[in-house]
Amino acid sequence: MPTSLKTIFRLGVSFGLLFRSLGPLPAQxxxxxxxxxxxxxxxxxxxxxxxxxxPLVSVAVTYKAGSLHDPPGKAGLAYLLENLMFLxxxxxxxxxxxxxxxxxxxxxxxxxxxxxxxxxxxxPSNQLALVLWLESDRMNSLQITPTKVESAKKELTxxxxxxxxxxxxxxxxxxxxxxxxxxxxxxxxxxxxEENIRAITFEDVAAFHRQHYGPQNAVLSxxxxxxxxxxxxxxxxxxxxxxxxxxxxPSPVPPVYEKSSGTETVPAAGVPxxxxxxxxxxxxxRQDDEYGxxxxxxxxxxxNTSRLVQKAVKRERLANQLSGSLEKRSGLTAxxxxxxxNNAALAxxxxxxxxxxxxxxxxxxxxxxxxxxAKNLWRKDRLDRLSSLAERALYLSExxxxxxxxxxxxxxxxxxxxxxxxxxxxLMNRYFTRDNCLVLYxxx
Amino acid sequence: MKPVPIRTLAAAxxxxxLMISGIVAQERFRRTPxxxxxxxxxxxxxxxxxxxxxxxxxxxVFREGLPLISLQLVVFSGENASPPDLxxxxxxxxxxxxxxxxxxxxADIERLIDAMGGTLSAxxxxxxxIISLTFLEEHLDDALLLVSERLLQPVFSEPDWIEVxxxxxxxxxxxxxxxxxxxxxxxxxxxxxxxxxxxxxxxxWDFRAVRxxxxxxxxxxxxxxxxxxxxxxxxxSFRTATRKISHYLNTWTPGPLPAxxxxxxxxxxxxxxxxxxxxxxxxxxxxxxNIIPPIxxxxxxPLLVFNQVLGGxxxxxxxxxxxxxxxxxxYAFSENMFLxxxxxxxxxxRVKPEAAAEAVTExxxxxxxxxxxxxxxxxxxxxxxxxxxHFPLSLESLEQLALRVAAVQAYRLGSRHWDRYLENIMLVxxxxxxxxxxxxxxxxxxxxxxxxxxxxxxxLRRFERIEVxxxxxxxxxxxxxxx
Numbered sequence: 001m002p003t004s005l006k007t008i009f010r011l012g013v014s015f016g017l018l019f020r021s022l023g024p025l026p027a028q029x030x031x032x033x034x035x036x037x038x039x040x041x042x043x044x045x046x047x048x049x050x051x052x053x054x055p056l057v058s059v060a061v062t063y064k065a066g067s068l069h070d071p072p073g074k075a076g077l078a079y080l081l082e083n084l085m086f087l088x089x090x091x092x093x094x095x096x097x098x099x100x101x102x103x104x105x106x107x108x109x110x111x112x113x114x115x116x117x118x119x120x121x122x123x124p125s126n127q128l129a130l131v132l133w134l135e136s137d138r139m140n141s142l143q144i145t146p147t148k149v150e151s152a153k154k155e156l157t158x159x160x161x162x163x164x165x166x167x168x169x170x171x172x173x174x175x176x177x178x179x180x181x182x183x184x185x186x187x188x189x190x191x192x193x194e195e196n197i198r199a200i201t202f203e204d205v206a207a208f209h210r211q212h213y214g215p216q217n218a219v220l221s222x223x224x225x226x227x228x229x230x231x232x233x234x235x236x237x238x239x240x241x242x243x244x245x246x247x248x249x250p251s252p253v254p255p256v257y258e259k260s261s262g263t264e265t266v267p268a269a270g271v272p273x274x275x276x277x278x279x280x281x282x283x284x285x286r287q288d289d290e291y292g293x294x295x296x297x298x299x300x301x302x303x304n305t306s307r308l309v310q311k312a313v314k315r316e317r318l319a320n321q322l323s324g325s326l327e328k329r330s331g332l333t334a335x336x337x338x339x340x341x342n343n344a345a346l347a348x349x350x351x352x353x354x355x356x357x358x359x360x361x362x363x364x365x366x367x368x369x370x371x372x373x374a375k376n377l378w379r380k381d382r383l384d385r386l387s388s389l390a391e392r393a394l395y396l397s398e399x400x401x402x403x404x405x406x407x408x409x410x411x412x413x414x415x416x417x418x419x420x421x422x423x424x425x426x427l428m429n430r431y432f433t434r435d436n437c438l439v440l441y442x443x444x
Numbered sequence: 445m446k447p448v449p450i451r452t453l454a455a456a457x458x459x460x461x462l463m464i465s466g467i468v469a470q471e472r473f474r475r476t477p478x479x480x481x482x483x484x485x486x487x488x489x490x491x492x493x494x495x496x497x498x499x500x501x502x503x504x505v506f507r508e509g510l511p512l513i514s515l516q517l518v519v520f521s522g523e524n525a526s527p528p529d530l531x532x533x534x535x536x537x538x539x540x541x542x543x544x545x546x547x548x549x550x551a552d553i554e555r556l557i558d559a560m561g562g563t564l565s566a567x568x569x570x571x572x573x574i575i576s577l578t579f580l581e582e583h584l585d586d587a588l589l590l591v592s593e594r595l596l597q598p599v600f601s602e603p604d605w606i607e608v609x610x611x612x613x614x615x616x617x618x619x620x621x622x623x624x625x626x627x628x629x630x631x632x633x634x635x636x637x638x639x640x641x642x643x644x645x646x647x648x649w650d651f652r653a654v655r656x657x658x659x660x661x662x663x664x665x666x667x668x669x670x671x672x673x674x675x676x677x678x679x680x681s682f683r684t685a686t687r688k689i690s691h692y693l694n695t696w697t698p699g700p701l702p703a704x705x706x707x708x709x710x711x712x713x714x715x716x717x718x719x720x721x722x723x724x725x726x727x728x729x730x731x732x733x734n735i736i737p738p739i740x741x742x743x744x745x746p747l748l749v750f751n752q753v754l755g756g757x758x759x760x761x762x763x764x765x766x767x768x769x770x771x772x773x774x775y776a777f778s779e780n781m782f783l784x785x786x787x788x789x790x791x792x793x794r795v796k797p798e799a800a801a802e803a804v805t806e807x808x809x810x811x812x813x814x815x816x817x818x819x820x821x822x823x824x825x826x827x828x829x830x831x832x833x834h835f836p837l838s839l840e841s842l843e844q845l846a847l848r849v850a851a852v853q854a855y856r857l858g859s860r861h862w863d864r865y866l867e868n869i870m871l872v873x874x875x876x877x878x879x880x881x882x883x884x885x886x887x888x889x890x891x892x893x894x895x896x897x898x899x900x901x902x903x904l905r906r907f908e909r910i911e912v913x914x915x916x917x918x919x920x921x922x923x924x925x926x927x
Contacts, residue, residue, distance in 0.1 A: 051509075053507065053509055054839065055485065055486055055836055056837060090470070090474070091474055098759065099759045103759065103826050103833075105833020105837065106837070107837060124483070124833045124836065126480045126481035127833070128481075130477050133473075134477075136474075165726050225484070270724075303558040304542075304557070304558060305555050321614075372559070373555065376580055378561075379580065383510045384512070384841070387840070387842065
């Protein structure tokens with residue numbers, strides 16, 4: 001029989017220990033993943049994680065520079081620089097970076113996020129020195145010219161238009177970003193706006209590069225099949241003499257956020273169906289809360305048996321698709337739910353159904369069985385991610401940037417496995433309430 | 445002459461500074477790429493296999509590491525086995541795999557899969573169906589119990605099917621807005637026309653005539669142990685795996701083996717241009733190709749290398765020509781789709797509408813060049829180096845490993861495609877690539893262009909004859925150039 005929570009919260013009694021003893025936890029969370037970390041004199045942080053399963057290595061370089069660092073009116077600058085990183089450095093010609101990696105049979109990619117930009121490649125382990133040479137060359141001597149900047153701007157504008165065509169809800173996503181993340185730095189699109197991209201100058205790019213793309217602002221993460229001693233020699237050879245960039249600036253200080261509620265409706269041409277967004281802000285969330293929030297994401301929207309998928313998609317057929325995502329931008333963590341519906345009435349009913357399900361999770365403890373299901377799905381997804389060397393390298397960089405130290409994935413895993421129904425109920429009652437819910441209807 | 449903007453002039457010294465900063469501090473080792481170390485040895489896990497008394501083939505690949513197991517259930521029947529008047533029946537049967545059994549409701553099965561941390565997916569090709577289930581290793585028994593219940597005690601109820609069909613139709617409707625999906629589907633439809641091979645790329649309308657009883661009949665006929673292969677990859681020994689699989693599946697009864705599809709598709713003999721109208725598409729999507737020999741043929745390895753040279757990567761000829769040199773394309777790649785009875789060689793590109801005709805011409809020119817002129821040994825070696833280096837990457841995740849093993853086992857390819865795979869690539873020479881490419885019909889492909897007719901048809905007028913199709917693949921009319 002579900003227990004009503006309201007009384008317990010009013011009494012302020014903690015039942016954490018009680019719930020820790022209920023039912024068996026999923027199997028042991030420890031993983032056989034080694035992680036070591038050191039820093040070069042120029043400030044470059046280096047993470048190493050050996051894995052001898054296959055003769056492969058992944059090298060990821062993450063710069064602490066993302067769209068948050070775009071100057072006002074220049075949204076898209078960080079992303080533009082990501083593209084310029086492939087257009088040549090002193091010893092590597094335009095697009096040659098891709099050519100070198102491709103010829104080894106390796107794969108590579110890059111991405112710009114709100115607070116970071118990363119570049120990664122996975123190659124046969126005998127090509128490790130090549131990749132370190134390539135990454136160090138563009139860290140040391142990226143060649144930016146006005147012609148390249150103009151060409152990259154043109155490409156970026158074309159990509160922006162293409163994305164709008166391919167993702168009809170993109171404009172609506174940007175609109176909801178502005179509702180959910182009130183700080184302009186947090187809600188600007190990573191790819192930028194066309195008028196902002198046009199306004200970017202060569203000087204802007206050069207200044208951004210100088211401020212953010214030095215070794216003191218970067219993390220080098222290497223995973224896979226290598227000899228650690230030899231690797232340290234290589235890292236030292238290629239990266240130690242890269243000078244610090246003089247004027248690194250700290251990340252902008254995020255504003256203090258508050259909970260907020262409100263509903264907006266926008267008509268949208270060109271979308272395939274009506275849709276609804278619901279968002280919840282988590283101001284001043286603690287690190288430990290993030291483990292519980294990760295599980296709430298699974299309880300609500302991940303897997304076939306998650307609450308909102310069951311209710312809105314499977315049982316009541318109010319939505320064709322429903323997804324959720326936990327995001328952190330400019331110091332604010334938030335949760336976004338997105339559903340597509342057949343008509344406007346169903347979009348509104350869908351939002352009501354979401355609120356109804358959230359109310360149930362606020363009022364009644366989630367069962368151990370349901371929570372363990374969410375934990376197992378989360379664990380499987382995390383293991384899937386860690387089974388890719390490139391993803392593992394990026395994961396370790398993220399941990400370092402988020403918490404200041406590279407943490408073994410086992411640590412996060414055991415924290416998540418320890419989350420109790422009481423913690424879930426506490427987070428639900430603290431954050432998933434109507435007075436902290438922003439809603440956007442997209443109607444055709 | 446165009447005046448140089450003042451801002452650019454002001455920027456020039458800084459650009460020079462940025463370029464020169466590296467030169468000043470240039471160390472000798474930075475000037476040239478370091479040579480590779482010796483090629484690392486790749487120790488492939490053994491594929492251990494057994495056949496149960498009911499004819500079920502089992503293959504196990506042991507890999508230590510993360511606590512996950514990947515199970516692949518390969519049924520040797522795909523869309524080719526769907527009744528001609530009921531296309532999509534094979535896909536429907538695969539998509540019903542997480543529905544009810546005599547012991548559990550569909551909701552119970554979904555709960556069981558989520559509780560295992562499981563991900564279930566179904567892929568239906570022309571000749572095979574692959575049900576893939578990856579889960580946390582401590583749930584091996586749960587996974588096998590689920591598979592056994594679904595295979596031995598399935599229920600194909602109309603309400604379950606209606607729910608599955610709704611999801612399928614919704615996702616297919618979304619895909620039908622994608623010119624890449626539509627152009628690829630039309631290409632396969634046209635190449636397979638007149639043969640017994642069916643495209644697995646279905647339309648949202650394809651399932652309308654399919655009923656739950658048709659799916660039950662299909663499953664009863666094709667989901668039989670002597671028509672199935674089970675693969676387990678992960679931290680599980682051969683002994684444990686076979687004992688458990690035998691425990692859960694030994695009472696599954698065999699049935700008569702379905703006949704292989706015939707006749708097989710013939711290569712397209714003359715260049716054909718087809719067009720599909722996709723209103724509001726801002727670019728032109730090109731998909732062209734032709735029938736090639738099957739995976740087990742001697743052409744397999746030379747064709748891998750040929751494809752690599754022509755369009756396998758952003759550093760191959762098509763991408764460098766169409767995107768980097770001519771700036772026609774957003775992307776341009778080629779690929780081989782190898783199956784047991786035949787293969788399809790494909791080129792796909794997304795290009796500017798005004799450059800659609802030039803892009804098709806350039807692609808045909810590149811194919812002609814690669815087939816008629818001998819490719820330089822250096823280019824061949826580069827392509828081989830890519831394929832050799834990429835092989836371990838294609839085994840990185842458990843599911844990738846299991847799927848590779850599935851192909852080796854399903855098509856009975858043996859060690860030629862497993863522990864002697866790299867050796868076989870190394871043996872490919874410029875001569876074998878040339879001889880192979882020359883004898884195939886790569887120069888007479890069927891070309892499909894998908895895009896908005898108001899933007900595109902004008903630009904395609906240079907072609908003598910254009911067949912215009914709707915999104916379902918029905919011929920609407922043919923445009924013929926006036927003499």
